[in-house]
Amino acid sequence: MKVRKLVTTCENGDCPTLYATDRGTLLVQGEVPADHGLQIPGHENLVEIPIELIRKAIRDQLI
Template sequence: MRVTQLVSECELGDCPTLYATDRGTLLVQGETPHDHGLRLPAHETVVEIPVDLIRKAIRDQLI
């Protein structure tokens, strides 16, 4: 899979980031919350990112 960084909260690569793949999908890097109360299958997870990260990607017409 080829991954391209779209938008990030920082330049260091260790903060919330949105990526595009060559599969036509998005990857999200963020904090893993443990107090969400959701029932997730073992092969899935959730991450928490700032809403402003999505707004910035839309504003910059990246998604």
Template structure:
């Protein structure tokens, strides 16, 4: 899978980031919250990212900059 960084909150590898793949999907890197109260299937997960990250992606366009 080819992964391209679209938008991030910083230039360090451990910050919330949104990536595009060559499969037509997005990967989201963020904190794993434990207090969400959701029932997530064992083969899935949920991550938390700042709203500003999504707004920045929208401003830059889906393919980032």
């Protein structure tokens, strides 16, 4: 899989980030919340990102 960084909240690599893949999908880097109370299938997970990350991606016309 080829991955391209779209937008991030910082430049040092350990902040919430949105990536595009050559599969036509998005990858999201963020915190794994533990207190959500949801039932998530074993093959999936949740990540939490700031809404500003999505706003920035839209503003920059990346998605």
